[in-house]
Amino acid sequence: MNVAILGTGYVGLTTGACLAYLGHRVTCVDPDAHKIGALQRGEVPFYEPHLEDLLVEARPNLQFTMDYAEAIPEAQVIFIAVGTPPGNGGAPDLRYLQAAAEGVGERMGPHFTVVVNKSTVPIGSGNWVGALVRDAVERQGRGRGCFSVASNPEFLREGSALHDSLYPDRVVIGADESQTAEILYTLYRPILDQTFQPPPFLPRPDRVGAVPLISTDLASAELIKYAANAFLALKISYINEIGQLAEKVGADIAQVARGIGLDARIGTRFLQAGIGWGGSCFGKDTAALVSTASEYGLEMSIVKAAREVNRRQRERVVEKLLAELKILKGRTIGLLGLAFKPHTDDLREAPALDVARHLLERGARVKVHDPVAMDRFKKEHAGLDVILASDAYEVAREADALVLVTEWPQYLELDWEPLASCMRTPILLDARHVLDRARVARAGFRYLTLAG
């Protein structure tokens, strides 16, 4: 099939690379000349494991352009995967979505076209995008246009975006006409039936068989995305709240999480206690859900509580350090990790940023390191007055405490003894609960977590 993808962020580029790999003819469009230039040279503008390799494999079916006119008229399926950054008051900023929808309407070909909302958009956006496309078509004097709008939310995690796209737990297609759903079914068939040849660097996991398809109406598909992310977010906040109680009563939160997670109704995943969630989705989507619900007079108190627990976890890091060191003014605190999670350089809503801000406000000096996200940090957060260290040992030198903020594998394998011995006071706050307490204590550290 002939596919256009508008937006070359994590979602757009991953979708484009995967569909081209499956044999569809894909044109990715982005107004950012710098990005398109890099992609044409085979460079990926952000860090995502194996994406560069997949783009090489998919290259014969893949084009990049800044010009809608090169992508839209021929396309049978147009994915809108532009950014929907957080706006004021919790509702996302939809100006890029609006521009994309209008651009589609202005250039759409005469054949039946499916316009797919791939960006996470507020419930009801399918109808809104449909109206924008229709108005733009009419402004061109071309009748009402021959198209329909579908919602096809993505569930990919940064850091494992390709794996999640090629071997998903489910595919959700929301459309109000059966013809639309059928076109998307055809597009995704190789993934649904798992008939494609896996790329050598992303072998098909043993457990993956046919992928379930949820074919539903537009509003349900839109709500599935928000409800899924909010549920995952509240699962994390739940275990973090239990972690606070575990600290008080002297229980081991890792054992508690395992003990409850093995109940199949609960499940073991997303029960890793720690500093809480960051990234581009959970914060934004829970805020958007609360905002949409308020338009209908609903409180969403569970989702609000999950957000509050998450916000507090970041403050608790500083409170813990204060309780240990008594004075933070003039102390040096080292942060290991800046990215919101390992295997990405994404810093959106990264806990490290809030922790650094709180520490600076209290007069501490802050040293930071991240194996991948330092360059991006320099570009995006030049105003944050922290010291950039070249490695974990540099972070530890003369520091009064270390905080493990992002559980990069490189940090888990550190030789902790030399780190402890070059610090002013060897305090280590493991804000992800991932280190072996006994091993770190043997290296000379006073070991702390957010749950005891």
Ligand code: UDX
């Ligand atoms: C998430 C969803 O998982 C994905 O389905 C959706 O489409 C986009 O948002 P992502 O933000 O890339 O993906 O990362 P994810 O791996 O889900 O982690 C989110 C945050 O939760 C991270 O900050 C992570 O550190 C934190 N987390 C995750 C925990 O604190 N504990 C856990 O047990 C799991």
